[in-house]
Amino acid sequence: MAKTLKEKLGELIPRLREERATILxxxxxxxxxxxxxxxxxxxxxxxxxxxxxxxxxxxDKGLIIxxxxxxxxxxxxxEEIFWLLLTGxxxxxxxxxxxxxxxxxxxxxxxxxxxxxxxxxxxxxxxAMLDTAILSMENESAFRKRYDEGMAKTExxxxxxxxxxxILGTIHTIAAGIxxxxxxxxxxxxxxxxxxWGADYARMLGLPPKKGETYAMMRLYLVLHSDHEGGxxxxxxxxxxxxxxxxPFYAVSAGLNGLAxxxxxxxxxxxxxxxxQTMEKFxxxxxxxxxxxxxxxxxxxxxxxxxxxxxxxxxxxxxxAAFNAFGKKYLAKDPVFLTVDRVFTVVxxxxxxxxxxxxxxxxxxxxSGALLYHYGIKEFEYYTVLFSVSRAMGMLSQxxxxxxxxxxxxxxxxVSTEWIKSQTGK
Ligand code: HAX
Numbered sequence: 001m002a003k004t005l006k007e008k009l010g011e012l013i014p015r016l017r018e019e020r021a022t023i024l025x026x027x028x029x030x031x032x033x034x035x036x037x038x039x040x041x042x043x044x045x046x047x048x049x050x051x052x053x054x055x056x057x058x059x060d061k062g063l064i065i066x067x068x069x070x071x072x073x074x075x076x077x078x079e080e081i082f083w084l085l086l087t088g089x090x091x092x093x094x095x096x097x098x099x100x101x102x103x104x105x106x107x108x109x110x111x112x113x114x115x116x117x118x119x120x121x122x123x124x125x126x127x128a129m130l131d132t133a134i135l136s137m138e139n140e141s142a143f144r145k146r147y148d149e150g151m152a153k154t155e156x157x158x159x160x161x162x163x164x165x166x167i168l169g170t171i172h173t174i175a176a177g178i179x180x181x182x183x184x185x186x187x188x189x190x191x192x193x194x195x196x197w198g199a200d201y202a203r204m205l206g207l208p209p210k211k212g213e214t215y216a217m218m219r220l221y222l223v224l225h226s227d228h229e230g231g232x233x234x235x236x237x238x239x240x241x242x243x244x245x246x247x248p249f250y251a252v253s254a255g256l257n258g259l260a261x262x263x264x265x266x267x268x269x270x271x272x273x274x275x276x277q278t279m280e281k282f283x284x285x286x287x288x289x290x291x292x293x294x295x296x297x298x299x300x301x302x303x304x305x306x307x308x309x310x311x312x313x314x315x316x317x318x319x320x321a322a323f324n325a326f327g328k329k330y331l332a333k334d335p336v337f338l339t340v341d342r343v344f345t346v347v348x349x350x351x352x353x354x355x356x357x358x359x360x361x362x363x364x365x366x367x368s369g370a371l372l373y374h375y376g377i378k379e380f381e382y383y384t385v386l387f388s389v390s391r392a393m394g395m396l397s398q399x400x401x402x403x404x405x406x407x408x409x410x411x412x413x414x415v416s417t418e419w420i421k422s423q424t425g426k
Pocket of ligand 1: 045232262263264265266267299303304305306307308309310311312356357358359363364365
């Protein structure tokens with residue numbers, strides 16, 4: 001008989017705890033990283049100081065989830081990815097069906113969430129709306145209730161998983177509701193009993209299915225954005241807040257607040273904006289020369305070119321490549337997609353010539369917007385909400401594992417500039 005995710009984790013967690021105890025006992029004093037003054041001033045880039053088992057990002061390969069390069073996973077369902085992130089294996093067909101059923105059973109959005117959202121200013125950013133909704137839903141937290149009743153540390157992961165199911169079961173419905181409220185698209189659409197998570201999100205947004213293409217695009221989008229190891233702003237913030245035993249509603253809402261920054265998740269809204277600006281300036285899909293001129297204009301005015309560069313990656317992001325391949329298959333003649341594709345030919349050369357960015361290649365945000373735009377989501381300030389629905393899987397799987405392994409409260413040591421000067425003799 002198929003096992004539930006909780007049963008699977010219940011079998012796995014004792015082994016993980018044992019492994020961690022052995023590593024700490026045998027290698028606890030082994031050095032794995034050093035920190036330079038530049039790293040201390042520079043966002044701790046490259047400092048190895050935390051554990052994340054759900055995925056790794058290799059500078060020359062990109063995202064690898066549990067040993068599988070993201071390109072191998074691009075045709076999977078997001079629900080399979082969540083299971084993989086947590087357990088290290090893909091679910092069987094029966095396990096997947098059971099998990100999807102469970103997720104739907106957690107799918108009711110409390111009515112007060114819609115009231116909170118409707119009370120927000122009409123000009124609120126959709127990310128502020130999503131983060132507020134998730135935070136407001138803290139009222140539902142199983143973790144908080146169990147903690148208040150008094151639970152053993154070894155049980156922390158169980159209500160964390162329960163909260164994760166509640167967040168994942170509802171976040172796509174909330175996100176779709178925000179879209180329809182904010183952009184006056186009509187009544188909020190109720191979740192379906194039949195469709196999978198990704199397809200249902202597309203349906204609740206009110207997008208025409210276009211023979212299932214829209215559903216396929218949404219599944220791909222949700223798979224590609226699901227996780228990006230533990231040190232990025234949203235994952236790291238969620239981890240830090242969760243490490244204080246704040247429940248998943250607090251932690252995920254906090255992580256999403258980080259995702260709302262233009263150097264992180266908001267880059268996708270900035271990115272399509274930049275592409276549309278070039279199109280507006282040149283009256284349609286611009287030529288390579290026109291894109292080159294506009295890229296220099298952007299750089300010379302002291303701005304970054306959104307969608308390019310990365311703190312870790314040093315090659316074209318495979319997630320960009322996956323979006324680009326989808327675009328070439330289904331919307332090759334779309335002028336916005338054509339422009340994105342042309343920007344890809346031109347901008348890396350411009351950034352290389354400028355010589356500042358360590359990575360001149362596109363990241364995930366450079367490619368996703370053209371697809372969303374094509375399938376009818378024209379309000380690009382909404383794009384980070386789509387990213388958030390997906391990234392909730394990564395943040396939540398990391399949270400559950402950290403509670404299972406009893407990861408300590410985050411507390412790195414900061415030093416003062418005076419201390420740095422005293423160490424360097426200046
Ligand atoms: N355009 C212009 N300049 C860029 C650049 C770009 N796309 N990418 C990097 N640079 C510049 C940096 O601003 C920095 O300049 P200063 O020395 O004047 O400060 C210099 O090149 C070195 O930066 P880096 O070491 O290559 O990059 P960082 O690790 O500091 O930053 C960023 C990584 C992703 C924030 C950066 O590449 C950037 O701002 N890119 C554009 C915004 C973007 O696409 N963000 C999304 C990233 C993916 C993500 O997290 N999505 O959620």
